[in-house]
Amino acid sequence: MADKITLEVARYSPEQDGEPRFDRYEVPLIENWMVLDALNYIKDQLDGTVTFRWSCRMGICGSCGMVVNGHERLTCETLLADYLPGPIRVEPLRHFPVMRDLVVDLSDFMEKLERVKPWIIRQPGAPEPSREFIQTPEQLAEYKQYSLCINCVLCYSACPVYGLDPHFIGPAASALSLRYNLDSRDQGAEQRLDVMAQHDGVWDCTVIGECSVVCPKHVDPSLAIQEYKISATKAWFKNLLMPGGGK
Amino acid sequence: MARRSAESLPWSLFGAGGFMVAFFFPIHILLFGILIPLGLIAAPTHTGMLALVNHPLTRLYLFGFCALGLLHAAHRLRFTLSDMLRLKHLDTLLGVLAYGAALVGVAVTIDLLI
Numbered sequence: 121m122a123d124k125i126t127l128e129v130a131r132y133s134p135e136q137d138g139e140p141r142f143d144r145y146e147v148p149l150i151e152n153w154m155v156l157d158a159l160n161y162i163k164d165q166l167d168g169t170v171t172f173r174w175s176c177r178m179g180i181c182g183s184c185g186m187v188v189n190g191h192e193r194l195t196c197e198t199l200l201a202d203y204l205p206g207p208i209r210v211e212p213l214r215h216f217p218v219m220r221d222l223v224v225d226l227s228d229f230m231e232k233l234e235r236v237k238p239w240i241i242r243q244p245g246a247p248e249p250s251r252e253f254i255q256t257p258e259q260l261a262e263y264k265q266y267s268l269c270i271n272c273v274l275c276y277s278a279c280p281v282y283g284l285d286p287h288f289i290g291p292a293a294s295a296l297s298l299r300y301n302l303d304s305r306d307q308g309a310e311q312r313l314d315v316m317a318q319h320d321g322v323w324d325c326t327v328i329g330e331c332s333v334v335c336p337k338h339v340d341p342s343l344a345i346q347e348y349k350i351s352a353t354k355a356w357f358k359n360l361l362m363p364g365g366g367k
Numbered sequence: 368m369a370r371r372s373a374e375s376l377p378w379s380l381f382g383a384g385g386f387m388v389a390f391f392f393p394i395h396i397l398l399f400g401i402l403i404p405l406g407l408i409a410a411p412t413h414t415g416m417l418a419l420v421n422h423p424l425t426r427l428y429l430f431g432f433c434a435l436g437l438l439h440a441a442h443r444l445r446f447t448l449s450d451m452l453r454l455k456h457l458d459t460l461l462g463v464l465a466y467g468a469a470l471v472g473v474a475v476t477i478d479l480l481i
């Protein structure tokens with residue numbers, strides 16, 4: 121096995137550089153090193169100005185997402201050795217403005233996430249529970265896969281529709297929105313449908329499905345979006361047949 | 368709060384058309400494109416076929432098959448053009464053209480079947 125591998129790291133400071141560029145760094149190829157370990161080696165040993173996000177190093181915080189050789193990856197879970205003989209091209213996630221090097225501005229996603237109300241909603245006036253809610257394993261299984269989303273936004277980077285139309289609510293927000301609808305404790309499905317059934321809700325999705333392919337947590341946002349299209353359509357016909365009554 | 372979109376209508380027709388085309392189209396191709404021409408099953412007689420097509424239920428089926436298939440195609444065309452050629456800003460125009468063409472096809476279908 122080779123003992124070194126080259127990384128080509130995208131570098132960009134919007135205030136200074138006209139164009140992003142790639143800087144090449146040679147790093148030791150250590151067994152079990154991830155791409156994130158190589159980036160940290162570069163930052164510690166070779167060039168302290170390289171900028172990227174990370175925190176947990178165990179695929180749970182969702183902050184180390186980047187595009188590695190053209191594919192969206194959590195870099196803390198991506199083995200260097202899988203890319204032999206190299207070089208490995210590391211770029212920031214697509215479709216978000218780059219703040220610096222590999223760090224993107226997530227404001228747009230944060231705004232969308234909040235819009236879909238990803239928290240338990242109880243109807244005003246619903247009786248206060250006198251004890252904790254009981255949930256059966258079956259009820260948990262209803263929403264479990266969607267609750268595994270870690271907001272890493274690899275899905276937004278992989279979604280060509282979001283790239284074309286930034287108004288699209290997008291995969292992760294849809295998955296997390298459905299997660300609460302499917303929760304037996306929640307009563308907010310109507311409010312969320314109001315958001316998702318709007319023109320810039322789920323309708324732009326053309327079921328390309330890349331979101332579900334790149335998800336490191338095996339969430340299926342594409343399915344969530346189609347479920348929302350069905351709910352929105354049911355509600356629409358109901359409203360057509362019984363105006364006002366069904367809403 | 369902005370209104371819920373009326374996109375549900377074309378989308379449900381698109382879904383129904385997709386089902387019709389995916390499910391029944393292969394059967395038609397298999398019967399009339401492969402099995403009958405190859406002589407693997409006997410060709411129906413002209414009078415037999417005519418009697419079948421003249422039955423109101425067959426006509427209803429053919430109407431659903433053609434009309435929904437056309438609306439399915441229109442929806443797909445609208446999104447393919449708007450996404451592939453980056454014409455999102457012309458979405459309304461594309462919709463009018465695509466669904467309009469499909470509706471013309473539906474009118475022709477009705478004319479042929481009645």
Ligand code: FES
Binds near residue numbers: 180185
């Ligand atoms: S560093 Fe937390 S997911 Fe990679």
